[in-house]
Amino acid sequence: MQYRDRLEQAEARYNELTARMADPNVISDAEQYRKIAKAQSELAELVGKFRDWKRAEQELADARGMLAAESDADLKEMAELEIARLEPQVAQLENDLEILLLPKDPNDEKNIVLEIRKGAGGDEASLFAGEIFRMYTRYAEEQSWKVEITSLSESSVGGLNEVIALVSGNKVYSRLKYESGVHRVQRVPATETQGRVHTSTITVVVMPEADEVDVQIDAKDIRVDTFCSSGPGGQSVNTTYSAVRLTHLPTNTVVSCQDEKSQIKNRNKAMQVLRSRLYQMELEKQLAAIGAERKSMVGTGDRSEKIRTYNFPQNRVTDHRIGLTLHQLDLVIEGRVQPIIDALTSYYQAERLREQGEQGRAA
Secondary structure, three states: OOOHHHHHHHHHHHHHHHHHHOOHHHHOOHHHHHHHHHHHHHHHHHHHHHHHHHHHHHHHHHHHHHHHHOOOHHHHHHHHHHHHHHHHHHHHHHHHHHHHOOOOOOOOOOOEEEEEEEOOOOHHHHHHHHHHHHHHHHHHHHOOOEEEEEEEEEOOOOOEEEEEEEEEOOOHHHHHHHHOEEEEEEEOOOOOOOOOOEEEEEEEEEEEOOOOOOOOOOHHHEEEEEEOOOOOOOOOOOOOOOEEEEEEOOOOEEEEEOOOOOHHHHHHHHHHHHHHHHHHHHHHHHHHHOOOOOOOOOOOOOOOOEEEEEEOOOOEEEEOOOOEEEOOHHHHOOOOOHHHHHHHHHHHHHHHHHHHHHHHHHO
16 A cells, blocks of 8 residues: 555554653653653554554455455355455545545644624625624534634624634634635525515634744734723723724734723733734745745625525525535534535545645656
């Protein structure tokens, strides 16, 4: 099998790390033990899959040997059944291993900053923005993720003009990184008297949360403004200067946070969002520098720049990038987005495998 040497090396490294975790000297050093355990866990899935492949491959070889050597009809039939069962299993395991060997996106383990804004469509767009934020919140609950709102602007009809939230948990960015773009809704608004279907849009941005080591921000480059909070919050609203606005002067990037009653908490949340935006800008620069063709995440919010359409009259959701259509919009809007996320992940993994194969042939 291709890549077998790499897999053997990974298994040897996994065994070495496992042995070190049992070393009393390592156990007594909490920091060293944590690093070794993390390195071992990162190899666990790959090594487990490799061992499954070796076991299935050996069983397949045995079945083929039996088919060639046996003259008994019943035993031959048994061998043929085993081969028919094992061949697709081995092929699937080889495909899984190729995917696991793909270079990891360094941001996959990160938490995210999620930004949703209404686009074209007025009040209907703001209502849809609220529904999509609720959809992601429901999905986050299923994944046991934590969602913290940093900024929220409600519309007069109960929708959202804009919401910014921090989503933290296990591999959040790896699951939601393909959600950035224009999401389009088609339905009959409650105010429509003639039953006509209207089209509205929102924009979704998913950015990996940046750590301090990822982005260094000089204090002199930040202007801090405080102001009174507005919106829900009880008697303290509009009486204390708890809301915070940060302006990064070199890039003129502005972030506000007023969700917390504490000015310090609002400042910390705003700094998280600012750091992530600057990190995203740096990623974009790096991609441009190496000549990567990459369109803007969200475009202008125009109706034609959509990545996904939610058609309520037909109970249909379509992802235009991969041609996926599901007639399960009622479930998707309640947070059951895993089938779409799985399909997108499989598609882009297949694209990377294809590109890797082309590069290998070119070399």
